[in-house]
Amino acid sequence: MSETGPQDDQSEATLSPEDAGTEEEARGESLFEAPPIAEQERMVEAILFASAEPVTVNELNARMPHGSDAAEALVYLKKRYEGRGVALAKVGDAWVFRTAPDLGFLMQRETVETRKLSRAAIETLAIIAYHQPVTRAEIEEIRGVSVSRGTIDQLLEMEWIRFGRRKMTPGRPITFVVTQDFLAHFGLESARDLPGLKELRAAGLLDNRPPPSSMPGLPDGEDDEDDGAGIAAEDQGDMFEA
């Protein structure tokens, strides 16, 4: 059990010369002899394991039998746990056992939650699908509201849209197009398979709600941001509508 445990002579090495005499005497009376360093290592191990918070070297020494040298025991203990599933870590001047950083994933349980895309994201996505390749300015023009970076980023991250080539217009703006993932998700062979306006109308999709913003004078140019302030009141109700 104590293969690596060095013998007590090493603990003497840490003694200052003037202590030598008294230490020698104390040693004579075996009652006050410090336990072998391997035993001290076990003690440090047990204390650190059971303690509800990190323990300082002073505290360790105070709890261990007289003459123990927790600092030295810690050196051996740290070494013993090198490369193990848990490791000795120093927090301030206290010590604690921690899960090895590469095993952190074992302490996590992933739960996946599926949510409906926000209305802003759906509309942006629809415009990209129907008008691709399309620039951000064009999306804003079509939607009549500005498009937040977050919405575009979300769609990019979902890999439903990607960057297309730049438009040959002043400023050479970047365009967006839908991806293969997008087509796969919506069961489309190509973006051309998306129903046209006439078909939407025939399906009743164009008439199934009152025209939005039919109140005159409603400022239309506000940023719509899905998750931000300034959402037009009518937008709020159905961010996650079915």
Next chain:
Amino acid sequence: MSETGPQDDQSEATLSPEDAGTEEEARGESLFEAPPIAEQERMVEAILFASAEPVTVNELNARMPHGSDAAEALVYLKKRYEGRGVALAKVGDAWVFRTAPDLGFLMQRETVETRKLSRAAIETLAIIAYHQPVTRAEIEEIRGVSVSRGTIDQLLEMEWIRFGRRKMTPGRPITFVVTQDFLAHFGLESARDLPGLKELRAAGLLDNRPPPSSMPGLPDGEDDEDDGAGIAAEDQGDMFEA
């Protein structure tokens, strides 16, 4: 390291027994090979170190990468911690790290003041542990006195006992059995390891010997039907069978 991704479940599912050999080979070169056993040992170590409660082998396997064999890793891990300041302990079919019992003296600070159990509670607990599954009437027969509700309640509350299945005798009385917490508290791997159990059985003292008629029994109160309501007829298993 652990991104094993989707497993070759499908191929496994379609294998017939005679494919076992090829499956073995395929597994050898599989992309989704389980981590090396040394690595699995680290994982088990990390998971058990992180938990104050015993963790079952099934739970370990569920948390480790696919194909891991926690039971095997545990064998190595147990060996590694032999004689150390902390040790692997088995409670039922779950495992947990505990400080070595000989180092308890260092832990004054961590000592949890447990509620003092009354003599009646201690005796009742012992009777349940050694005679389980046991009915209230049987406990009373053994102690020669009625068991107060408070005693049972206290033990239930401490989660040292729980309801077992009903006895197949008239009135179908509910039984009591000890819990895993009980085993964990007393450092028992299973109820079979209760001290003196074998001797008691050999002496016939655990036999259910009904009193001859005309023995003064206890006022044969109503069975505490209420306690048992809704207990699953879940298998309590005769803990002493094996």
Next chain:
Amino acid sequence: MSDNLFHEIEQDERSRVAERVAAEALIVDVDGYEGPLDLLLTLSRTQKVDLRKISILQLAEQYLKFVEKARELRIELAADYLVMAAWLAFLKSRLLLPPDPSEDGPSGEELAAHLAFQLERLQAMRDVAARLMARSRLGRDFFARGIPETMERVRKVTYTATLLDLMQGYARIRTKDEFRPYALDRESIFSLEEALERMRSLIGFAGDWMDISSYMPKGFGTDPAKRRSATASTFAAALELAKEGKLEIKQSEVFAPIQVRRRKEEDGR
């Protein structure tokens, strides 16, 4: 109760005294006894033999004496103590008298054996209970992990939408397009601010009365919408400047042209 047995016990003066002391102790503590079986077990210790070799007859005697004494001291004994006393008296008679062949049921020996078994079993339970409680115990002798890590729940959110969502979204936009809401047409508007600015810069030169329409911006005279807007804002600007004391306004009659001129300094004083 048989006198014989009493004599037997009384023969040993010392044991009698010891027993009396014990009995009194028992009575004083009667509340501390957990039922008749517990009391029997305590009494049996005075026999100083293995429980397996205990004399149930002698034990029954001791118990009955205890109950007798309790009665003398007018100590109320719980019913189960008395039930046990009655039963032990019955057992004693069975053990002492020759078996009556006409009587059914277990023999005195069988009953005694079971009582002995009960006592032994209770004692055994007490012994193992003590062994159990003396074991190394969690939280006293060995300890669990002091800083357990809780399983962290990582919530991963994925977003989804259906083709219908997509088409409805698109339809919404196109619908919005067709029913374009009323919005201010900035191009045909001449704002009050613009009018003010224009008048301020021109008024310095207007020492004489001039038609307010001469202050209208270029290009706003022909288009009716633009003209309306420019007229209104120029008039409002004129009023504003008059209020500031920089301008005078006059109109000779209703619907006559409105005239403005710079207000002269000396007039103000």
